[in-house]
Amino acid sequence: MKELGELVLPDDVRYADDHEWAKPQDDRVSIGISDYAQDQLGDIVFVELPRTGETFGKGDQFGTVESVKAVAELYMPLGGEILSVNTSLEESPELLNKAPYAEGWIIQVKPADPSDLDALMTKETYVEMLKGMKS
């Protein structure tokens, strides 16, 4: 398990209290799980993905992530329609461990309400939250 200082936490994404990250790119928002989440879960063995075209509200469960010994539900940090799904995760779930913010992206969403992004945490706030958890 990584120490707080060892975690990779980019500045250019927003964080949900459930450890998903969201990054706006043009008309869409990419979503994945943070380095803290993948570190806690351990080696990811399976990802259950939604289908493109499905619509979820903010806070809805859109998938699951499994390691050998644990399962974590994935919740939408913001509501919207699924525009694309990272199908490479089916063959290579380890991408979530190796590159959680890059090749390990999970879904891309057309946000129902773009202002939902502002409600998410910045990196600084997320770090404070993690500090509170680890004590």
Next chain:
Amino acid sequence: MNSVLGTTGLILNEPLLWEKGRPGRKGFSFPARDVERFPLHESLVSQGPDFPDLSEVDVIRHFTRLSTWNFGVDTGTYPLGSCTMKYNPKINDRQAALPGFAGAHPLLPRELSQGVLRLMAELERFLAEITGMDAVSLQPAAGAQGELTGMLLIHAFHRSRNRKPTKILVPDTAHGTNPASAALCGYRPVPVQSNDQGILTLESIARVMDEDTAGLMVTNPNTLGLFEENLREIVDLVHDRGGLVYGDGANMNAVLGVMDVGCTGIDVLHLNLHKTFSTPHGGGGPGAGPVCVKKHLEPFLPVPRVVEEAGGYALSEAFPQTVGRLHAFYGNVGIMIRAYSYIRTMGAANLKKASQLAVLNANYIKESLKDTFHLPYDRPCMHECVFTDKHQAVHKVTTLDMAKRLMDYGFHPPTVYFPLVVNGAVMIEPTETESKQDLDVFIASLKAVAEEARENPDLLRQAPAKTKVRRLDETAAARKPCLAE
């Protein structure tokens, strides 16, 4: 320690069956063919399955070698918390193998099956007496199936009173089968926190117990090895608010002859014959999970039931309110025979002694190790005790590492990472069949492992070193499952 229990033996490598066979070998004794062949139509038949051909010698060597890679209760101390790995008496297996039992067809007319029906009826009476409950069904084939039965009974009871509650309370210390069984029955599990003493309180139950709640699932003693001291009050509260209480009797080995489950007010309890009643675990089963109920739940018990009839015994389905069948026949009779033999061998005084010594052993371990490992609940325990890896974490050694290293010392590790309310839990249940001598070696070994965690933690992280295989790549097994060939 001068010499350690664990060594390596001459353990042979053994290929898979289909790597070993050669076409044409024979391992089976066929009766002479004394009737003519009646070929089946070719549209119905195939070449048959692709099975290897092995000689009897091949088969004997194959499985003998495989067995030497296993560690069982007969090999050494197996202190798995919550599993009650007590000694499995050999005399019980002999009874189950008697031709009249092993060779009994379940649909024999009652005139030809009185002996086994009588055994089942008497076992029901024994279990009712031991638990202080009113009626028993031996049908559930495992603890989890007993739990499902308990849920179905509670569901049927509410239905009979025109109620349809949708939730059930499940303590945070519960075994995973509890919420899973509840969900199978259509109930939504609602978690209840234990307090900082590790037990349930009246307040925590009162906060969540409402009319839409079917009741409470409770394990007593609980999975921390602690007696649920507030149980009686909690049961009364649940009853007052229209609910029923299901007891998970997995830990019954702590309280035989001491606790009267009936007096606690619990409405239905399941027992694990493969835990408390010495039937072997068999590498993962078969077991048996009978349920014991109070009178008001008796009408709903699964059918068929053993009844007294015409001076003997019979099986009857004449119970209109039954929840139905859970098993193709009557449950795991072969396991019941073993449990029956155990109870007839022990008698009341020895069963009570067994619980007393199980609790003695667990407390002895707790007291002997509380300066070595972090003890989250420093109070008297029942038949099992729980430690954590907190003291060893500073050396970056985890519960998993310690468990693996303990194998090199010649022991099966305790239960790890359960219950979930404790981080890095190590749950130790010695049972009553471990002598002080064996416990002392076990305690010394654990202390040695803790010492290694300080002085040479890499030994733990690289453990086990003396087993047939070292740590296995479970990630690859899950990412690219290879489940058959």
Next chain:
Amino acid sequence: MRYLPHTAEEIASMLDLIGAKSLDELFNVVPRACRRTRDMDLPEPLSEWDLNRFMGELSKSVAAAQESMIYLGAGSYDHYIPQAVSYLLSRSEFVTSYTPYQPEMSQGTLQAVYEYQTLSARLLGMDVSNASMYDGASALAEALLMAIRITRKRKVALSGLIHPHFRKVAETYLAPAGYEIVALPYLPDGRTDLSGLGSVDDLAALAVQSPNFFGAIEDLQEAAQRVHDLGGLFITTFTEPLAYGILKSPGSLGADIACGEGQSLGIPQSFGGPGLGIFTARMTHVRNMPGRLVGKTVDQEGRQGFVLTLATREQHIRREKATSNICTNNSLCAVAATMYLACLGGSGIRDLAQLNHDKAEYLKGRLTKAGCRIPFASPGFNEFVAEMPPDFGNAYARLLEKKIVAGLPLESYHPELKHHYLFCVTETKSKEDLDLLVKELGL
């Protein structure tokens, strides 16, 4: 007492370390309201000698298969179990070990169960098998729930010729969530009538047993096609897996799940339990399967080894969202089946299956010659239905006194089949036995 190793001195010394004065004191935490007020009323303990004598007498009052002429099948089968299997299964490393959660010291069980998974998948023509379930009935129930999960539909169609007890267990499992079971009738030839299938909407699965309760071989290919056309899954179930030593496998005929009772494969009948719930499926559905799974992998030194895998489906991780609540499997029974199939071998199982079939056909022929009617024309395996004369009840009772059980009366299961009896003949019956039965029937 020989299972309680503590001496008085040891107990005293241990109490001393704990700081308690007596064993009773260790139970102070038990509130008075929860305590027993009197000792348990159980019989006095028996010595080994007395227990042997008592249990010997009890068991002698039961008509054991080996010592009687039992012509019963219907979900439990008398097959000879090789001595090698009984001996190997008594090895205490298999018997007294626990579930292989610590794989490094359980490779014996793990490899044996991996071999079981492979052989049962091959027997049924499927991709993957789990490490077994309690029995055929609960396996079928779990298969139905699995199909419901996968298709997200709420109704299942069950052939009326699935073993009546299996259907009852399915009802018990499906009732709480309100899933609907539609029963399909049977045709005059003794097989399932699929004509009503098309009118079942929201169909998650069709389940057919083959050989069925009447012993007849079903048209699995036709059944698979029909339910697939309707968007549902095809489940084949069975009570006599030995049939697949010679019959086309369910997998080759379109089954998505093949599950049933494996007691025939080297497991004693034991008055109905423990048995073996065999459960196999297509690989695409593996993450929806209930039960334990053993997988092959390597250790840190590259050596082959086996582990329990895909555990995130199971109750100890997924808790209420698990694919099932099952914890125990019937591991020792699965290992017994593996040992039995290893002894039997590829050619052996085909020969044994053919012999079972031929023995049953021989009896069928003799009964026909003696004037009995065989109502169902379909080919069968080792069981068939025969209609006996209306006064046969007396002969039946007379034969019971000689410990001969001449078939299973079907009336209580099928009121329309008065005087019909289900006969089962396995390799354990010689031609002399069969000729004697026909003679004793006095037709």
